[in-house]
Amino acid sequence: MVACKRHASKFVLVVVLLVAATAAADEAVLCGTIMAFPDGPDAPGDWRYEMRLSWDNEPASALTHFNVKLDDGDNCTYEDIRSYLIWESPAGEARSAGSSARLYFDAVLEMDGDPGLQIDVPLLRFVPNDMSESRPGPQGVGVFVFWSDLPPWPVDAPNLLLSERFGRHYGFGELEGVFPALPCDPITTQELSWGSMKAGYSR
Numbered sequence: 001m002v003a004c005k006r007h008a009s010k011f012v013l014v015v016v017l018l019v020a021a022t023a024a025a026d027e028a029v030l031c032g033t034i035m036a037f038p039d040g041p042d043a044p045g046d047w048r049y050e051m052r053l054s055w056d057n058e059p060a061s062a063l064t065h066f067n068v069k070l071d072d073g074d075n076c077t078y079e080d081i082r083s084y085l086i087w088e089s090p091a092g093e094a095r096s097a098g099s100s101a102r103l104y105f106d107a108v109l110e111m112d113g114d115p116g117l118q119i120d121v122p123l124l125r126f127v128p129n130d131m132s133e134s135r136p137g138p139q140g141v142g143v144f145v146f147w148s149d150l151p152p153w154p155v156d157a158p159n160l161l162l163s164e165r166f167g168r169h170y171g172f173g174e175l176e177g178v179f180p181a182l183p184c185d186p187i188t189t190q191e192l193s194w195g196s197m198k199a200g201y202s203r
Helices: 012-018 078-084 194-200
Strands: 029-038 047-056 065-069 092-096 103-110 123-128 139-148 152-154 162-166 169-180
Touching: 029 162, 047 065, 047 092, 047 162, 047 169, 078 103, 103 139
Parallel strands: 029 169
Antiparallel strands: 029 047, 047 139, 065 123, 065 162, 092 103, 092 139, 103 123, 152 169, 162 169
């Protein structure tokens, strides 16, 4: 079970920017943890990364999609990211609270971010696909998988690397655990960047 913290109400500037378009999700809880495991020779990459995500939306609106922020600016190109991160379709499976119906998500690399959430840097967007047996509810948990040949490095915390849209509302959350040490310095968090952490990694 992922231990969640409430984050959305802390980011007043984002709320001010978006309040004209939609109400802020002061009580939304979104959090995730990524773990890494060495994978076999026939796997898409040397390392299998599993992200366990939990969402709890208040007001109780159904999850539309969620994002994982990948870059703090123009460090990475589309080709950079796609050469180091590999995912399949579907990229993950989830269940809503109180339901046994399976939800399947596709991952889409969005280099322009999510303008509706005032995010303008590259991110991975996870969207329910047509294989899903129902639509996501206001609460749920899921596991999402990708691969990389690059080894894991710890994610700095606190951060706001997760974001979600649910109905007319939105929320932000923290990502914990590890992420591949991409050479183009993605996922720069508050004080410690992947650039400084990957200094200990030599190919």
